[in-house]
Amino acid sequence: MVDNKTLQNKAREVISRDDVRRLIGWKRGTFGFEAAPAVIKDPSGADDLIFDATCVNNLASFITLEEKPPVPRGEEPDTRKTAIMVKGCDSRAIVLQLVEKAYERDDVIVLGIPCSGVIDRRKAREMFGDVAGAVEATCEGDKLVCEVGGEKKEVDRKELVMDKCLRCRYPNPVISDELLGDEVEKFADDDFSDVAEFAKKSPADKWAFWDEQFSKCVRCYSCRSVCPMCYCVECVVTNLRPQWTRRSTDISENTAYHLQRAWHLSGRCIECNECERVCPVDIPIMTLNRRMTRDVKELFDYEPGVDVETEPLLASFNPQDPEEFIM
Amino acid sequence: MxxxxxxxxxxxxxxxxxxxxxxxxxxxxxxxxxxxxxxxxxxxxxxxxxxxxxxxxxxxxxxxxxxxxxxxxxxxxxxxxxxxxxxxxxxxxxxxxxxxxxxxxxxxxxxxxxxxxxxxxxxxxxxxxxxxxxxxxxxxxxxxxxxxxxxxxxxxxxxxxxxxxxxxxxxxxxxxxxxxxxxxxxxxxxxxxxxxxxxxxxxxxxxIVRSIDTDGIPEKLPSLYGHPFWEQFSDRCLGCGICTYLCPTCHCFDIQDEVEHFDGRRARMWDTCMFKEYSLHASGHNPRPTRKERTRNRISHKYSYFPLNFDVIACVGCGRCINYCPVNIDILDVLEKSREAEVKEEKPA
Amino acid sequence: MSEEFEPNIVAFLCNWCSYAGADLAGTSRMHYLPNVKIIRVMCSGRVNPLFLVNALQQGADGVLISGCHPGDCHYLEGNFFARRRFTLMRNLMEHVGVDPGRVNMSWVSASEGAKFQDVVAEVVEKAKEAGPMDQFRRRQLNW
Known part of the structure; x- marks a missing residue:
């Protein structure tokens, strides 16, 4: 793992460049097991930056999140670059955003960081309870050393990192201008056994499960807002004309919303798990996305966000695509 | 009793x-x-x-x-x-x-x-x-x-x-x-x-470990209206509705008509000032065009506009917005920093 | 139930092949089941999968999307895009527990009136098996 001094020095060097407007990284949060995203605009901000196992946020979202009000008459738009720090999974979002031409390759400077897994705050809460103060956590081999309340605790890495990390195939960024730290080995292959397990349920059980889950949704749209691939300026769920989804929260509209969201991410989900992480009412959103990811892989042999040269899945076709169910 | x-x-x-x-x-x-x-x-x-x-x-x-x-x-x-x-x-x-x-x-x-x-x-x-x-x-x-x-x-x-x-x-x-x-x-x-x-x-x-001294904050926040201080938080705001939907004192709502064939209802549902559609005008103009203005509005409403109008801070310290914010926008941190932020004289344009 | 359940089927037919096929069935006086409510679209590639979700919300028990045979698309490749989309959408619906028999797709050319008749019969049969769609239909009861 990259040490914070190297990271800060690199950040300082990059943000000092004339052609760089802002740099997006992580800094220590105010409490708990999650770091906070940090957007720095001058070299002094670089001193706050860190990278460790608490850096869960996928920062790629922030490239497209920025709202740019119209430039006043007579002024030139600021076209300087955005520098961004990415983990392996985050880098796939950058690739896919480039594939979809969300911005140009020259608009971003990608500082890749090999990652050995990030902490799942829900697991951490089970393990450590409610923790006051920010936690530091570094990976040392198979162990995670967490500094909780001034006390160092060693935990088996597998027990504390997110599920996505346990099946991570891309711990090293797939795209980067500079790599900070040494590459790490990938942990395991993804066999989609969880998807296969869920598929065994009967249709009635499946619906009973989703009925309960979707009913909880308060439609805060945090799953959409946090998603690096949900960057439409106007989202179909908030459009009033036509209004595909009503605003009322009931099982019908909530289901429609979640189907829309999952559908819009089929063949685009890069499995950073952010949607599921941020959900305040713990809806297992990735269970929807992963089914799509598996099908996309099996049916079309396509994996989103690994190659800048590919075409988006649903904006392309193969005349030999499977069509067993078509009459 | x-x-x-x-x-x-x-x-x-x-x-x-x-x-x-x-x-x-x-x-x-x-x-x-x-x-x-x-x-x-x-x-x-x-x-x-x-x-x-x-x-x-x-x-x-x-x-x-x-x-x-x-x-x-x-x-x-x-x-x-x-x-x-x-x-x-x-x-x-x-x-x-x-x-x-x-x-x-x-x-x-x-x-x-x-x-x-x-x-x-x-x-x-x-x-x-x-x-x-x-x-x-x-x-x-x-x-x-x-x-x-x-x-x-x-x-x-x-x-x-x-x-x-x-x-x-x-x-x-x-x-x-x-x-x-x-x-x-x-x-x-x-x-x-x-x-x-x-x-x-x-x-x-x-x-209870965390606390905030609220003295002077309702008067201070309006003076930071155009201050770049807000950007250090709004830069990482995602614009989701967690903080407001989970807030026990947030009370904004939207009203919509829903019609099925010949039956209709007028219903109201939670709305949040963190969505850009909240303040969007029919003309396309948005008086709160970016997350900076929206973040400012949420915090200022709780700790300034509400106390100035109703004499009570619209926050009960339940900690939900801090606990569930995906990007660690911590209202106590915002208020602490607002104390430190220096108010500069606005330069005439 | 004393009366047999008669499902509502919403059919999105492309203007150039399937709609003409349905038209042929009609002018040839072939009887196809009246459960089907046809919406003409310019191409099966125009059908947004959200139409499907919305149809099920509004009272459809099954949906049919029909276009030209692969290679015959009036717009050359619209039906290829539609095929990918609905293959995935059908799996997604299946994943949340919606009967896959509610999501149907077919290739019907302008000369295949008889095929259209068969397709409709099969779609209605599947929807009957699946029963009334009550999972996430907009309910007026809880208003």
Whole structure:
């Protein structure tokens, strides 16, 4: 793992460049097991930056999140670059955003960081309870050393990192201008056994499960807002004309919303798990996305966000695509 | 004011003894704790063990996520309009003092220039039986905003979760009425319970680690209106609705008509100032064009506009917005930094 | 139930092949089941999978999307895009527990009136098996 001094020095060097407007990284949060995203605009901000196992946020979202009000008459738009720090999974979002031409390759400077897994705050809460103060956590081999309340605790890495990390195939960024730290080995292959397990349920059980889950949704749209691939300026769920989804929260509209969201991410989900992480009412959103990811892989042999040269899945076709169910 | 107690295993009797009321309590539903109507087999979470608080605040009991205002039928030349039936008497058991305080704050808005009959009717019909906090969460700061883990001020009765008994103290007439209904189950509490409850409240208060000095903040925030200070937070804001939807005092709503064939309803649903559509004008102009203005609005509304209008800070220190913000925008951190931010003279353009 | 359940089927037919096929069935006086409510679209590639979700919300018990045979698309490749989309959408619906028999797709050319008749019969049969769609239909009861 990259040490914070190297990271800060690199950040300082990059943000000092004339052609760089802002740099997006992580800094220590105010409490708990999650770091906070940090957007720095001058070299002094670089001193706050860190990278460790608490850096869960996928920062790629922030490239497209920025709202740019119209430039006043007579002024030139600021076209300087955005520098961004990415983990392996985050880098796939950058690739896919480039594939979809969300911005140009020259608009971003990608500082890749090999990652050995990030902490799942829900697991951490089970393990450590409610923790006051920010936690530091570094990976040392198979162990995670967490500094909780001034006390160092060693935990088996597998027990504390997110599920996505346990099946991570891309711990090293797939795209980067500079790599900070040494590459790490990938942990395991993804066999989609969880998807296969869920598929065994009967249709009635499946619906009973989703009925309960979707009913909880308060439609805060945090799953959409946090998603690096949900960057439409106007989202179909908030459009009033036509209004595909009503605003009322009931099982019908909530289901429609979640189907829309999952559908819009089929063949685009890069499995950073952010949607599921941020959900305040713990809806297992990735269970929807992963089914799509598996099908996309099996049916079309396509994996989103690994190659800048590919075409988006649903904006392309193969005349030999499977069509067993078509009459 | 009466002091009662009942044994832990009598909780089911207490709930069934309230048969004439609709009873709402924190229940485990679909993996999260929310206030729901108690059916016979349900066990309220507060009874089974310790729970800090619900994720979705009990404001949904007075101000539901989606609420029908009236229904209508179209067709022919007549339009029939009907109002939904109101709720009958309700008892909310296990509400935290902070969330009850939130009702007192929201009352001011829904009882202000245009009284809101839907909200007010529910408030009148509802008896609030609190559950004193025995284990505040690490981001709670209720004492800083006029509350406390066992604050009684806004409750009709309060329960203390002692080791094998519940100590129930009635506070208002509504609470006493409730004790009368339950007279078959309740026993008089003695000094032992009162002492234990006091001790629990003291201990809980001492475990609250975070705090904020609110002096001067309502006056300071407006002076930071155009200040770049907001950007250090809004730069990482995602613009989702977690902080507002989970806030017990946030009370904005949208009103929409929903029509199915010839039947329609006008409904209101939660809305949030963190969405850009919230302030979007029909012309396409948006007076809060970026997240900077939206973040500023949320914080300023709670800690400046509301206190300047209603004399009370619209925050109860429940810690939900801090706990669930995906990007660690910590309202206490924002307020601390707002103290440090220097107000510069605006340069004339 | 004394009366047999008659499902509502919403059919999105492309203007150039399937709609003409349905038209041919009609002018040839072939009887196809009246459960089907046809919406003409310019191309099967125009059908947004959200139409499907919305149809099920509004009271459809099954949906049919029909276009030209692969290679015959009036717009050359619209039906290829539609095929990918609905293959995935059908799996997604199946994943949340919606009967896959509610999501149907077919290739019907302008000369295949008889095929259209068969397709409709099969779609109605599947929807009958699946029963009334009550999972996430907009309910007026809880309003």
């Amino acid at each position: 009466g002091d009662f107690k009942f044994a832990r295993e009598k909780m089911a009797d207490v709930l069934s003894g309230l048969g004439e009321y609709q009873v709402l309590a924190p229940l485990m539903t679909g993996g999260v704790v929310r206030f729901r109507e108690v059916e016979e087999s349900d066990v309220p979470v507060g009874e089974r063990g310790r729970y800090d608080n619900t994720v979705v605040p009990p404001k949904e009991l007075m101000f539901p996520e989606t609420e029908t205002l009236f229904r209508y039928q179209l067709g022919g030349t007549d339009i029939n309009v009907s109002e939904p039936e109101g709720d009958t008497g309700r008892v909310v058991i296990g509400i935290r003092p902070c969330d009850a305080q939130a009702f007192a704050i929201v009352d001011r808005v829904f009882g202000w220039d245009y009284p809101d009959p839907y909200y007010q009717k529910r408030r009148e019909n509802t008896t609030l039986v609190g559950l004193a906090c025995d284990e505040p969460c690490s981001n709670c700061f209720c004492p800083s905003v006029g509350g406390g883990p066992a604050s009684e001020e806004y409750l009709d009765a309060i329960m203390y979760n002692l080791d094998d008994t519940f100590y129930l103290k009635t506070i208002t007439k509504k609470g006493e009425e409730l004790a009368r209904v339950l007279s078959g189950v309740l026993q008089e509490a003695g000094d032992a319970e009162k002492k234990a409850a006091e001790k629990q409240a003291e201990e809980a208060t001492s475990r």
